[in-house]
Amino acid sequence: MGLAVLGSVLGMAVTLLTGRVVGAVPDVINDAPGAMSLAGFSWLLAGLLVVFVVDSLQPAVQQVASLTMDAAVTREIGIGITRPLLGPRRIAHLEDTEVLNVQEQAKGKGGFHLAQGLSNLPWLLASRVTLVGSAVIVGVMFSWLVAALLFAVTIFLEWFTGKMVEREIDVWWGNTEEQRRAGYVFDLGMRDAPKELRVFGLNNWLVRRYVHEWNAGLRTVWERRHQNVYWSFLTGALHLAANGFAIVLVGRAALAGDLPLTQVATTVPAILAIGVSMNGYGVAQVRRGLSAYRAMEKLPGTIAERHPEPVVTSRHRVETMPAREIRFEKVSFRYPGSGHEVLRELDLTIHAHQALALVGVNGAGKSTLVKLLGGAYRPTSGRITVDGVDLAELDLAAWQRRVAAIVQDFLRFPLSVTDNVVFGAVERADDKAALAKVAREAGIDDVVRRLPSGWETVLDKTFDGGVDLSGGEWQRVALARALFAVQAGAGVLVLDEPAAALDVRAEAELVERYLELTSGVASLIISHRFSVVRNADRICVLAGGRIVEDGTHEQLLDQDGTYAAMFRLQAERYVTATLPEDPEGIDA
Numbered sequence: 001m002g003l004a005v006l007g008s009v010l011g012m013a014v015t016l017l018t019g020r021v022v023g024a025v026p027d028v029i030n031d032a033p034g035a036m037s038l039a040g041f042s043w044l045l046a047g048l049l050v051v052f053v054v055d056s057l058q059p060a061v062q063q064v065a066s067l068t069m070d071a072a073v074t075r076e077i078g079i080g081i082t083r084p085l086l087g088p089r090r091i092a093h094l095e096d097t098e099v100l101n102v103q104e105q106a107k108g109k110g111g112f113h114l115a116q117g118l119s120n121l122p123w124l125l126a127s128r129v130t131l132v133g134s135a136v137i138v139g140v141m142f143s144w145l146v147a148a149l150l151f152a153v154t155i156f157l158e159w160f161t162g163k164m165v166e167r168e169i170d171v172w173w174g175n176t177e178e179q180r181r182a183g184y185v186f187d188l189g190m191r192d193a194p195k196e197l198r199v200f201g202l203n204n205w206l207v208r209r210y211v212h213e214w215n216a217g218l219r220t221v222w223e224r225r226h227q228n229v230y231w232s233f234l235t236g237a238l239h240l241a242a243n244g245f246a247i248v249l250v251g252r253a254a255l256a257g258d259l260p261l262t263q264v265a266t267t268v269p270a271i272l273a274i275g276v277s278m279n280g281y282g283v284a285q286v287r288r289g290l291s292a293y294r295a296m297e298k299l300p301g302t303i304a305e306r307h308p309e310p311v312v313t314s315r316h317r318v319e320t321m322p323a324r325e326i327r328f329e330k331v332s333f334r335y336p337g338s339g340h341e342v343l344r345e346l347d348l349t350i351h352a353h354q355a356l357a358l359v360g361v362n363g364a365g366k367s368t369l370v371k372l373l374g375g376a377y378r379p380t381s382g383r384i385t386v387d388g389v390d391l392a393e394l395d396l397a398a399w400q401r402r403v404a405a406i407v408q409d410f411l412r413f414p415l416s417v418t419d420n421v422v423f424g425a426v427e428r429a430d431d432k433a434a435l436a437k438v439a440r441e442a443g444i445d446d447v448v449r450r451l452p453s454g455w456e457t458v459l460d461k462t463f464d465g466g467v468d469l470s471g472g473e474w475q476r477v478a479l480a481r482a483l484f485a486v487q488a489g490a491g492v493l494v495l496d497e498p499a500a501a502l503d504v505r506a507e508a509e510l511v512e513r514y515l516e517l518t519s520g521v522a523s524l525i526i527s528h529r530f531s532v533v534r535n536a537d538r539i540c541v542l543a544g545g546r547i548v549e550d551g552t553h554e555q556l557l558d559q560d561g562t563y564a565a566m567f568r569l570q571a572e573r574y575v576t577a578t579l580p581e582d583p584e585g586i587d588a
């Protein structure tokens with residue numbers, strides 16, 4: 001900004017010096033009495049040249065400063081958006097359309113970008129300085145009335161341009177959801193689902209869909225911009241007319257002999273400078289950028305207001321919990337914005353040092369129960385207690401550190417194997433012994449040995465030397481991460497479908513080790529594979545939002561209820577699938 005202001009000051013200095021040089025020429029040539037000496041005139045000319053050269057260099061320096069600022073602003077926007085989104089310990093805000101729209105606006109695109117707005121700010125400031133300075137020059141050299149008129153017209157037209165841009169911004173903000181959809185389709189095409197898109201031949205469909213969504217998001221903005229172009233022509237013409245009128249007045253005064261040459265040669269460039277100082281484009285860009293900035297400012301407040309996090313006042317020692325049990329007491333839950341009650345007055349006790357399995361059909365609410373246990377959502381009614389203390393009263397961040405989990409859609413970090421495992425407890429990242437132990441337990445030591453750079457291999461093919469793992473190998477890495485957290489002291493282990501991608505051998509290994517892996521912690525395993533489930537100390541069946549059966553494998557088979565029916569159905573399918581062809585194979 002300093003450089004831009006300096007540039008405009010230098011520009012005005014050029015105007016003043018040019019006026020003096022032009023004004024002095026006739027007297028110096030004619031050697032008139034009282035005229036400037038030739039040496040003095042040469043110094044004046046040299047001064048003009050120096051100021052002119054420095055003024056010409058200024059934009060290049062400004063460009064470098066602008067690029068540096070751009071990089072810094074882009075970084076700050078990244079921090080300004082991700083920090084408030086990652087801050088809350090719950091996740092309901094990540095599914096809230098209002099929050100997502102504000103986030104989209106804060107990210108900025110299509111010209112509505114904070115960095116773009118900021119890069120125009122110095123130029124806008126410089127044009128303001130030029131406007132004020134040039135108006136003063138016109139006032140001193142010619143007429144304060146004309147100066148005031150030009151100043152007022154310029155400010156009014158800029159204000160008018162700003163108003164038009166505001167209307168465009170309103171349209172833009174009204175279409176954020178469409179733009180978010182376009183962004184999603186774009187990301188899908190870039191990375192998320194390359195294989196399925198090709199298998200189903202969806203590449204052209206995706207491009208068309210992207211164009212459609214993008215147009216839907218921007219059409220009304222373009223229409224508004226289109227209308228604004230006519231207004232821009234009109235405001236430009238008006239400004240030109242005002243400046244032309246002022247120049248005519250200067251010309252008339254000069255012809256009438258009322259205005260000396262120096263004044264004429266200074267006033268005319270000053271009027272022209274006012275002419276180019278009207279920066280409608282700068283006003284538009286700064287205001288658009290400002291709208292993104294306001295959204296960024298608004299984001300933390302929107303999240304805090306719509307999804308307040310509890311202020312913890314109690315001082316329970318979360319680090320040793322659960323010593324006895326976790327209880328769901330008449331817990332009901334429906335997702336925000338949904339009318340469907342997933343859990344209905346559910347009662348369940350998970351004892352410390354006990355391996356509990358949860359079974360139920362698709363959509364029964366098993367993963368939802370895990371999310372409530374981890375404090376990602378609050379129950380709609382009822383409560384969850386840990387050793388008798390309401391989860392809502394605990395320090396949620398500390399509680400979440402107590403819970404180690406493989407969730408169904410676990411994260412696949414495009415980082416080294418080490419990082420992928422130690423992220424279970426980053427504070428213990430240097431514990432090599434624990435790393436080796438969990439690698440053995442999760443069965444990834446063989447996988448790591450085969451990798452080109454062992455533990456340091458990056459698990460993403462798009463990086464140099466990176467590799468991709470199979471689904472089952474990834475699942476074992478996720479298991480290792482959860483076990484690393486347990487090694488570091490987590491007191492609850494949640495395994496949501498830990499065997500979904502495992503082959504028969506890996507599954508058998510997991511089953512064999514299951515009780516060993518879960519000893520010493522309260523554990524909850526969710527699986528549709530009864531081979532995994534049957535080994536748990538206790539099994540609960542979730543149906544209709546409640547626990548409908550509770551007992552050991554044998555007890556539940558004796559009850560001959562839902563569990564027994566599900567178990568037999570799965571067992572039968574294995575038997576009937578192989579028996580007729582290869583009875584020996586089953587024994588084997």
Ligand SMILES: Nc1ncnc2c1ncn2[C@@H]1O[C@H](COP(=O)(O)OP(=O)(O)OP(=O)(O)O)[C@@H](O)[C@H]1O
Nearest residue numbers: 095335338342360361362363364365366367368369
């Ligand atoms: N974020 C969400 N917003 C709204 N509804 C959701 C959300 N996640 C899940 N649901 C709904 O909640 C119900 C329970 O889903 P949940 O994932 O807990 O089932 P599940 O028992 O784990 O199923 P599965 O065996 O298929 O993994 C389903 O009807 C699902 O559509």
